[in-house]
Amino acid sequence: MNFDDYFELGFITRVHGTQGEVVAEFDTDRPQQYKKLQSVFLLQKGQLIPYFIEKISISGSNAIVKFEDVNSHPKAFDLKGNKLFLPADKLVDRGEGHFYYHEIIGYELIDEEKGNLGPITEVYSLEHSDLLAIQYQGTEVLVPIVDSFLKKVDKKKKQILMALPHGLLAIYTEKSVKQDDGLGEN
Numbered sequence: 001m002n003f004d005d006y007f008e009l010g011f012i013t014r015v016h017g018t019q020g021e022v023v024a025e026f027d028t029d030r031p032q033q034y035k036k037l038q039s040v041f042l043l044q045k046g047q048l049i050p051y052f053i054e055k056i057s058i059s060g061s062n063a064i065v066k067f068e069d070v071n072s073h074p075k076a077f078d079l080k081g082n083k084l085f086l087p088a089d090k091l092v093d094r095g096e097g098h099f100y101y102h103e104i105i106g107y108e109l110i111d112e113e114k115g116n117l118g119p120i121t122e123v124y125s126l127e128h129s130d131l132l133a134i135q136y137q138g139t140e141v142l143v144p145i146v147d148s149f150l151k152k153v154d155k156k157k158k159q160i161l162m163a164l165p166h167g168l169l170a171i172y173t174e175k176s177v178k179q180d181d182g183l184g185e186n
Contacts, residue, residue, distance in 0.1 A: 006085040020070040041085040112163045141172045
């Protein structure tokens with residue numbers, strides 16, 4: 001099974017009620033587009049296992065999901081923490097200039113001033129900010145994904161053009177200089 005043919009939709013956070021329902025958190029800015037979802041794959045012991053959906057209700061980024069043949073709290077509890085996947089062909093194209101984080105891994109990050117900085121190696125989603133990771137001059141550099149920095153996404157060329165703030169790269173690449181504390185040695 002090739003994981004490149006799938007994308008991670010989210011994960012199961014907890015059990016809901018006593019009839020086998022679970023709460024899943026969807027990692028998407030448009031969870032409502034999945035309200036008619038009929039099946040997903042759960043990652044279990046390194047394998048993607050298909051689960052068919054009996055009922056789904058979406059509120060915010062969470063969904064209450066009832067899977068076929070999961071009819072009790074213990075069966076639902078066993079699913080807690082499992083990641084949800086869908087085949088890549090089920091992914092809705094967001095159009096030019098918009099992207100899913102998983103699809104930009106390997107894209108070249110181009111700065112308006114410095115040019116090609118290197119390929120994007122990872123995207124980190126933190127509570128208050130999302131960050132692109134690149135290897136620049138042998139060091140991992142984290143670049144905030146901020147609309148004001150983002151200038152263009154070229155899916156054909158697999159490039160992202162950004163206007164990075166002055167000094168961002170220097171934070172990662174300049175050697176730390178020990179400052180004189182003024183006390184001197186006697």
